Structures are given as C-alpha cells and as structure tokens.
Amino acid sequence: MNSPTLAVITTPVLLIVGPTAVGKTSLALSLASRFDGEIINADSRQVYRHMDIGTAKPSPHEQQQAPHHLLDILDPDQNFDLAKFLSLARDLISEIQGRERLPIVVGGTGQYIWALLEGWNVPEVPPDAEFRAAKLAEAEQHGPEFIYQQLQSADPTRAAQLDFRNLRRVIRALEVHHAQASQPQTAGQTSEGLAHSLIIGLTMDRTQLYQRIDDRLDQMMIEGLEEEVRALTALGYVPGEGPLAGPGYRELGEYLTGIISLDEAVQRTKFQTHRLVRRQYNWFKLVDPRIKWLAGAVPDGVSDLEIEAGQTVQNFLSDRACYGTISGDSSQISDDMGTR
RNA sequence: GGAGGGGUGGGUGAGUGGUUAAAGCCACCAGACUGUAAAUCUGGCGUCCGGAAGGGCUUCGCAGGUUCGAAUCCUGCCCCCUCCA
Numbered sequence: 001m002n003s004p005t006l007a008v009i010t011t012p013v014l015l016i017v018g019p020t021a022v023g024k025t026s027l028a029l030s031l032a033s034r035f036d037g038e039i040i041n042a043d044s045r046q047v048y049r050h051m052d053i054g055t056a057k058p059s060p061h062e063q064q065q066a067p068h069h070l071l072d073i074l075d076p077d078q079n080f081d082l083a084k085f086l087s088l089a090r091d092l093i094s095e096i097q098g099r100e101r102l103p104i105v106v107g108g109t110g111q112y113i114w115a116l117l118e119g120w121n122v123p124e125v126p127p128d129a130e131f132r133a134a135k136l137a138e139a140e141q142h143g144p145e146f147i148y149q150q151l152q153s154a155d156p157t158r159a160a161q162l163d164f165r166n167l168r169r170v171i172r173a174l175e176v177h178h179a180q181a182s183q184p185q186t187a188g189q190t191s192e193g194l195a196h197s198l199i200i201g202l203t204m205d206r207t208q209l210y211q212r213i214d215d216r217l218d219q220m221m222i223e224g225l226e227e228e229v230r231a232l233t234a235l236g237y238v239p240g241e242g243p244l245a246g247p248g249y250r251e252l253g254e255y256l257t258g259i260i261s262l263d264e265a266v267q268r269t270k271f272q273t274h275r276l277v278r279r280q281y282n283w284f285k286l287v288d289p290r291i292k293w294l295a296g297a298v299p300d301g302v303s304d305l306e307i308e309a310g311q312t313v314q315n316f317l318s319d320r321a322c323y324g325t326i327s328g329d330s331s332q333i334s335d336d337m338g339t340r
Numbered sequence: 341g342g343a344g345g346g347g348u349g350g351g352u353g354a355g356u357g358g359u360u361a362a363a364g365c366c367a368c369c370a371g372a373c374u375g376u377a378a379a380u381c382u383g384g385c386g387u388c389c390g391g392a393a394g395g396g397c398u399u400c401g402c403a404g405g406u407u408c409g410a411a412u413c414c415u416g417c418c419c420c421c422u423c424c425a
Contacts, residue, residue, distance in 0.1 A: 020378075045378055055378080081375040111377050120374050127375060161373085166381040169373075176375090246378035271367070276378050282371065 011097045012317055013194045015042075015105040017113055017284050017291065018202035019277040021213045025058050027202060028106040031305070032066035035317060038096045040089055041070040042107025042116070045243050048076050050232055053225045054248035056216070076237045076244055083122050085112045093194075102317065110283020119193030125179040127172075135171045150174060198316050200307065201284055201291040206277075213273045217248070221266060226252055247272035 014031065016024050028039050041047065045055040049072045058068060069092050074080055089105065089112070096103040107113065115122070139147045148164035154177045162169050204212070217225075229239060229252040237244055239253020248269045255265035286293060292307040305313045 043378080044376090079376075082377080083375040086375090109377065111373075115374065118374095122374055125375075132376095163372075163381055166372085168376075168380045172375075242376075243378080245376085248378085250378095268366095273378080274367085278369080279371095279377085279379095282373085283377090 011196065013093060013097075013103045013105065013197040014313070014317075015113060015117065015194075015197055015199045016107075016202065017110075017199060018108065019204075019209060019280040019284070020056070020108050020273060021209060021216055021277075022202040022204050024106050024108070024202055025056075025062065027200070028104055029058075029062060029065050031313065032102075032104055035102045035313065037102035037104040038067040038069065038092075038099075040092050040096075040103055040105045041068065042085070042089070042105050042109055042112045044080065044085075044109045044112065045246055046071055046107075047073050047080050048078075048243050049074065050076060050228070050235065050237075051243065051249070053220050053223050053228045054246070054252075056220075076232060076235075076242060079127065080243070081127070082111060082115055082120075083124075083126075085109075086115055086120070086122065089116050108280050110280060114283065117194050117197060117199070123176045123180065125176045128175055128179070131175050131178060132171055135174060136167070139167055139171075144170070147171065147174070151177070198307070198313065199291045200305070200313075201286075201288075201293040203286065203293055203295050205295075209277060210270075210274050213277070214270045217266065217270055217273065220248070226255075226262075229253060229256060247276060 014035075014037065016028050016031070018024055028037075031037060032039055039058075043055065045051060046057045047070055048055070051057070057071060063071070070085075070088060073088075093103045093105075105113065105116065114120070135147055144165050144167050147167065148159065148162075148170050151162070151170050151174050152159040155173060158173045158177075159170075162173060164170065225248060229249055232244065232249070233239065233253070233256065239256070240250045244250065244253065251260070251265040251269045251272065254260045255262050260268070284291060294305070294307075307313060307316065
C-alpha cells in the first residue's frame with residue numbers, strides 16, 4: 001500500500017488566523033504558492049454558496065491561485081456547525097498531507113480553529129430542532145431561569161459553566177443530556193489535535209482595522225452586496241436567519257423590507273463587523289504563545305516570512321517535515337497515505 | 341422684527357425639585373464559549389482613591405438667583421430649529 005521509506009512521520013500544518021479584514025486571504029495565497037499548499041477554509045460563512053461579497057470570500061481569480069477547500073459546499077438553508085467542520089477539515093488535512101502538500105487552514109472562526117488544533121471531542125448529539133423549539137417556548141413562558149433549573153438538576157457541572165441567560169447554550173446542554181442521559185456532557189480532548197502546526201496570527205492596530213473594514217464594506221456595496229442579498233431573498237432565503245444572520249445580510253435585509261434606511265444599514269453593518277473583530281480577539285489573543293503574531297499588513301508575494309527572531313516559515317516547515325526518515329509507528333498516517 | 345420649540349455624558353435620547361453620576365439604545369473596552377460561533381451570552385463605560393465594600397471631586401449651553409436640596413423653578417445672556425413677517 002505504501003512504501004515504508006515514504007511514510008510521513010510528522011507533517012506540519014499551517015494555520016493563518018486573525019480578525020476579519022486583516023489580510024489572511026492574501027497571505028494564505030502567497031504562502032500556498034511558495035510552499036506548495038492547499039487552503040482549507042475555516043470560516044463559518046464562506047462555506048455557503050451565494051454568499052460571496054458579504055463574506056469576503058476569495059474571488060474566483062484568487063481561488064485559481066491555489067486549491068481551496070470548504071468553500072461553497074452548502075446552500076444557505078443548510079446547517080453547518082463545528083462537528084461538520086471538524087470531520088471535513090480532518091479528512092482534508094489527511095488527504096492533502098497524503099499528496100505531500102501543505103495544508104493551510106485559514107479563517108477567523110476561533111472555535112473551529114481551536115477545536116481542530118486541540119482535538120476537541122464534541123458530544124455526538126446532533127441538533128434536534130423540535131427539542132429546541134419546545135424549550136424555547138418554555139423559556140418564553142416561564143423565563144430563562146426555568147430552563148436553567150432543568151439543566152442544574154440534569155447536569156450541574158455543565159450548568160455551572162453557563163450563564164443562565166444564555167438560552168441557546170443552556171438548551172443545547174439540555175439537548176445533549178436528553179440524548180445521552182447516561183453520560184453527562186463533559187469537556188474532553190481525547191481526539192488527536194494537530195501536533196505539528198504553525199499558527200500565524202495577523203493583527204493590526206484596532207483603529208486602522210476598523211477603517212479597513214469600513215472601506216471594505218463601501219467597496220462591497222459598490223460590488224453589489226445589495227444585489228447579492230436581493231438574490232438570496234429571491235431564492236427564498238431569509239436575511240437574519242441562519243448564516244444570513246451575519247453582518248451585512250441581516251442589516252441589508254432590514255433595509256430591503258423597509259425597516260431602516262440604506263445608510264443606516266451600511267453603518268450598522270460596519271459596527272457589527274467591529275464587534276465581530278472584538279469577539280475574534282477573544283479566541284486569538286495577542287498574548288497567546290501558540291500564535292506567532294505578525295503586525296501590520298504583510299506584503300504580497302513574500303518568498304518567506306520571518307515568524308520570530310531567526311525563524312522563518314521555511315525553517316519551520318523543513319524542521320517538522322520528516323519524509324521517510326524515521327521508521328516508527330506510523331500506522332495511522334499510513335492509512336491516510338493509502339487514500340492518495 | 342414677531343410666535344413658538346429646543347440646548348443633557350463620545351452619539352442618540354429619557355428625565356420637570358430630593359431615591360440622579362443622570363433610564364434605554366448606539367459607539368467603545370473587556371470577558372464567556374466544546375454541534376447555530378460573522379451566532380449566543382455577560383461585565384464595564386465622568387473622574388480620583390480602594391482589592392473590595394465604600395468614599396471624594398466635577399457634570400445636564402453660560403452667569404446669577406430661589407430653596408435645607410436644582411438637570412429640573414426664576415432672571416439675564418449666548419446659540420440652534422420651525423413657523424409668521
């Protein structure tokens with residue numbers, strides 16, 4: 001199936017993280033072409049078709065510069081979540097490594113990134129729409145405390161981790177408990193994470209970033225964001241629901257139904273995107289030693305990047321990639337190799 | 341020139357004698373997060389001291405006044421808006 005001398009013992013994965021609009025896409029493209037990489041999207045909204053402008057999805061032209069994955073895989077009324085991301089991304093990483101190419105995970109969805117990296121073991125309880133609707137109705141009747149109390153008696157450990165007002169989380173915890181009453185939901189990290197990875201974080205002065213966001217939205221409007229939302233509506237998707245609850249889609253939807261003016265919609269979208277940035281920095285902390293932060297705009301077409309004093313991406317990759325030099329236990333990886 | 345309306349914290353906007361450092365919303369800052377995560381939720385947000393409880397100081401156009409007490413009442417001044425000339 002595979003020759004032992006070609007077995008990949010350790011292969012690196014590159015991750016590019018950071019807030020929206022810092023320039024992750026263009027850095028990813030440079031690195032992909034420099035290091036023979038394939039890009040895996042880790043953005044919860046770019047997975048959707050018909051949502052191109054508003055999600056700042058890489059353009060067709062950009063997508064031609066390197067293989068891209070997890071883009072345009074679903075329609076906006078289909079559900080995408082952490083579990084799906086993990087299973088797809090994990091498979092893709094293996095495949096790409098199998099081709100002896102470099103997987104480059106790029107995205108601003110912190111939960112996805114860390115789950116992948118740390119090997120989170122999410123409870124295998126799929127969403128249950130009926131259950132959720134029922135609990136939501138209960139909460140409306142009796143208030144959030146009522147639901148929270150149910151969780152307190154069902155799974156006190158989990159309850160202690162949640163704010164009683166965060167209905168969505170409380171209901172999910174109950175849902176999990178409901179489905180697997182025998183074993184309470186507990187955080188686990190038993191799956192394999194990414195052992196040999198380099199996380200590059202892109203950051204920028206906050207004020208400057210907000211300015212970039214505002215400018216980029218103005219540009220999106222010129223490029224036809226309003227039309228994009230209209231088209232989505234025409235296809236039967238509802239702004240404000242599902243992935244269309246994100247910045248731009250929700251606000252423009254309110255504009256199209258006459259609730260707010262266009263100017264208002266644009267301004268609100270800018271502000272909402274600023275908020276998004278703040279939340280993203282909660283996942284990607286500047287003090288996190290795992291992330292190699294690069295400040296400011298990274299020039300296009302870099303041939304190599306200095307990650308920290310004396311270390312470059314090139315060094316990192318050659319240090320970690322040990323093709324066929326060690327003959328240890330590589331059974332798991334060999335399986336993946338077989339798929340190529 | 342005349343008749344009205346109005347000036348409140350970064351913005352908007354409540355508040356018409358004490359329980360008001362002044363609601364709510366926005367902006368901004370910080371945080372939580374293990375199957376919706378660009379979502380959901382929480383805290384902070386005049387200023388100084390304090391770990392905190394709490395305390396001090398300065399705020400509601402400006403200047404005076406009434407009152408035990410004023411963003412709130414009175415007087416004058418400045419500015420803005422609408423309408424009539």
